[in-house]
Amino acid sequence: MSIDTAPTVSATALDATSGAATRRDIAHRLLMTLGPIFIALVIAGCILLAVGVDPLAYYGFVLEKGLFSPLGIQQTLTRMAPLLFLAAGLIVAFRAGMWNLGGDGQFLLGAVTAAASAPVFVQIMPAWLALFCSFLIAMVVAMIWSLVPALLRAYQGVNEIITTLMMTFLGTSLANVLVKLAFRDPNTTVPQTRTLPVEDRLPRLFETTITSGLLLGLAAIVIVHLVMTRTAFGLKLRIVGANPRAAVHSGLGVPGLTVAVFAISAGLAGLAGAVDIIGVQGNVRADWNPAYGLAVIPAVFLARMNGFAAIGFVFLLSVLSIGGESAARRLGVPNHFTLVLVSIVLIVLAVAEYFDHRYSQSRRT
Amino acid sequence: MTGLFSEVFLSALLFGAVTAAIPLLLAGLGEQISEKAGVLNIGIEGMMLAGAYLGFVGAFYSGSLWLGFLTGAAGGAAVALVMALLCVRIGLNQIVIGIALTLGLEGLTALLHHFQFSRSYPRLPAADATVIPLLSDIPVIGPAFFKHHLIVYLAVALVFGMGYIYRRTQLGLNLQAAGDKPAALDVAGIDVVRTRTIAVLTTGALAGLGGAYLANVGAGLFIPFITNGAGFLGIVLAMLARGRPIWVLFGALLFGVCLSLTTAMQVAGINIPTDIIQMLPFLAVMIMLVLFGRRASLPAALGIPYERGAR
Numbered sequence: 322m323s324i325d326t327a328p329t330v331s332a333t334a335l336d337a338t339s340g341a342a343t344r345r346d347i348a349h350r351l352l353m354t355l356g357p358i359f360i361a362l363v364i365a366g367c368i369l370l371a372v373g374v375d376p377l378a379y380y381g382f383v384l385e386k387g388l389f390s391p392l393g394i395q396q397t398l399t400r401m402a403p404l405l406f407l408a409a410g411l412i413v414a415f416r417a418g419m420w421n422l423g424g425d426g427q428f429l430l431g432a433v434t435a436a437a438s439a440p441v442f443v444q445i446m447p448a449w450l451a452l453f454c455s456f457l458i459a460m461v462v463a464m465i466w467s468l469v470p471a472l473l474r475a476y477q478g479v480n481e482i483i484t485t486l487m488m489t490f491l492g493t494s495l496a497n498v499l500v501k502l503a504f505r506d507p508n509t510t511v512p513q514t515r516t517l518p519v520e521d522r523l524p525r526l527f528e529t530t531i532t533s534g535l536l537l538g539l540a541a542i543v544i545v546h547l548v549m550t551r552t553a554f555g556l557k558l559r560i561v562g563a564n565p566r567a568a569v570h571s572g573l574g575v576p577g578l579t580v581a582v583f584a585i586s587a588g589l590a591g592l593a594g595a596v597d598i599i600g601v602q603g604n605v606r607a608d609w610n611p612a613y614g615l616a617v618i619p620a621v622f623l624a625r626m627n628g629f630a631a632i633g634f635v636f637l638l639s640v641l642s643i644g645g646e647s648a649a650r651r652l653g654v655p656n657h658f659t660l661v662l663v664s665i666v667l668i669v670l671a672v673a674e675y676f677d678h679r680y681s682q683s684r685r686t
Numbered sequence: 687m688t689g690l691f692s693e694v695f696l697s698a699l700l701f702g703a704v705t706a707a708i709p710l711l712l713a714g715l716g717e718q719i720s721e722k723a724g725v726l727n728i729g730i731e732g733m734m735l736a737g738a739y740l741g742f743v744g745a746f747y748s749g750s751l752w753l754g755f756l757t758g759a760a761g762g763a764a765v766a767l768v769m770a771l772l773c774v775r776i777g778l779n780q781i782v783i784g785i786a787l788t789l790g791l792e793g794l795t796a797l798l799h800h801f802q803f804s805r806s807y808p809r810l811p812a813a814d815a816t817v818i819p820l821l822s823d824i825p826v827i828g829p830a831f832f833k834h835h836l837i838v839y840l841a842v843a844l845v846f847g848m849g850y851i852y853r854r855t856q857l858g859l860n861l862q863a864a865g866d867k868p869a870a871l872d873v874a875g876i877d878v879v880r881t882r883t884i885a886v887l888t889t890g891a892l893a894g895l896g897g898a899y900l901a902n903v904g905a906g907l908f909i910p911f912i913t914n915g916a917g918f919l920g921i922v923l924a925m926l927a928r929g930r931p932i933w934v935l936f937g938a939l940l941f942g943v944c945l946s947l948t949t950a951m952q953v954a955g956i957n958i959p960t961d962i963i964q965m966l967p968f969l970a971v972m973i974m975l976v977l978f979g980r981r982a983s984l985p986a987a988l989g990i991p992y993e994r995g996a997r
Contacts, residue, residue, distance in 0.1 A: 368797075372797065372798070372801045473975060473976065479975055483975075484972070486918055486921065487922055488968075488972070490915065490964075490968050494965040495965065498959050501961070502959065615788070615789060619782045619785050619786050619789075622781070622782045654797075657792070657796035657797045660789045660794075660796075661793035662793075663786075663789060663790075664786045664787065664789040664791075664793065665790060667782065667789075668786050668787075668790070671772070671783060675776055675777075
């Protein structure tokens, strides 16, 4: 693919610099992240003012409900679990220069298979094994779903943006069909899958309501980050991403690696669906589609495909979405405002990064 | 079941197919210009939503559909202006900005709708159809294809207009060059940024017009997320059409028939989840890709911001 993959700056380059420089770098990064977020909040505040809502009250409420209240922060951390898996999958794909925009379809199919299999498995085997098997099935189904775009890209050179977008439309519909026809709970009037009893779901952390899926998600993204930056396999994928022709010339099996990248990326998206169902939701209702993928894609870019930075952005997304949901219920500002806010944050961050880059370049030359 | 395949039903089905196809056609034609010029415009869904909202607002307060189309196109172009500034002029990542714009417009239009229309859900009166004499008297086909709003015929005419521009004019060649070899265009003394900006703004206007049609003629009202992926379908259509406007038209009609079929099945009370029918066009296209998936002929510089002198 010929699309710009320049931001694939390796995080390992930082390790060579001295401690002071690293600290300055971190401070700079923080400033370049928090500054734009503040500007974005001001711009979004103007929109709030325009529709007649007090922005300070709104932001205060969002922060309190999403970050500072005990229940809110627990919900925020719980929301992070699926987003982290999705981000991990996208990091693999984007670093390898492949545009897996089909995350939502893979997510939903993973979710539906997990929802269908988990209640059955818990009756015939020990709970931990049952959940493990459900995770596995969700992952495999999502992987299979990515096989068509992967093979088309690997062997026919068909652009994966079209194919993954189409597969995501197909996957969303197929997930609905499965919920309505195949896995429907006969005991409910609304079409949904059988509900996994709360005691069989992923355990909660300590005395809180935070799902242990959070730990799985954190582990997934850290492992992905380390594999991509520290292993030969990760290096191969990054070569494919940086220059596929050079990769062919250096003897890499590009088609095989392409299929592997899609499988890993989709598998992680499927796990995201499974962790949301087995950890939090318990069942899938028909027409349920949280469309997490669309918000996570730009966040992963802004994190420069760095796993640790992505954790930060996912946290920010979660705070905004949980806080926004509460605000929608209490302040009468519809949840849609969160979309506006996220969008403005993303754009201002991207613009700030551009000017930062230009500034540092002009200083260097 | 006999009523299902009656003449009236069939022409209503095809009429609905055309109505559903027009927004897709406009979005696909719009996306095609951007892609030709080397800009992958993922924000087109947001541009359609801006067009749908502003188009509805324009038509609702002025009482004129044409003014609605105008405000819709302007709304789409306004979003495209942001895209052009950020992605063409300063070269930010097109996918990031595109998705961010789509998210933002989804939220913004839904928000404005909530504060403005969510209590009343006002509707527009049904659009006046321009009946084409003689042709509209043909059974089945006549009422299906020749009793639409004037803008439908204009949109179809645009397909041929675009084909002419791409093949016969300087502008068409410039657009092609901006997508395939921007450096060559630059050396020839033509401003790449300007060419691409024109392309993106046209995309926005067409997408906005498509959104306005969707809201004003197709639905008669604005609801949040009304486009429901039509912009993404436009991207798919543009990529499948390989730079030929006529294929966008065929593709849009194929998707239109499937969308119309979904509604028709619901009306007929057939008990299949509509999701299955919604899958049909995608399945057809995927099967086509699997069978005939040759190397996609996308512009070489698609998605790469142009920077003079950069290697």
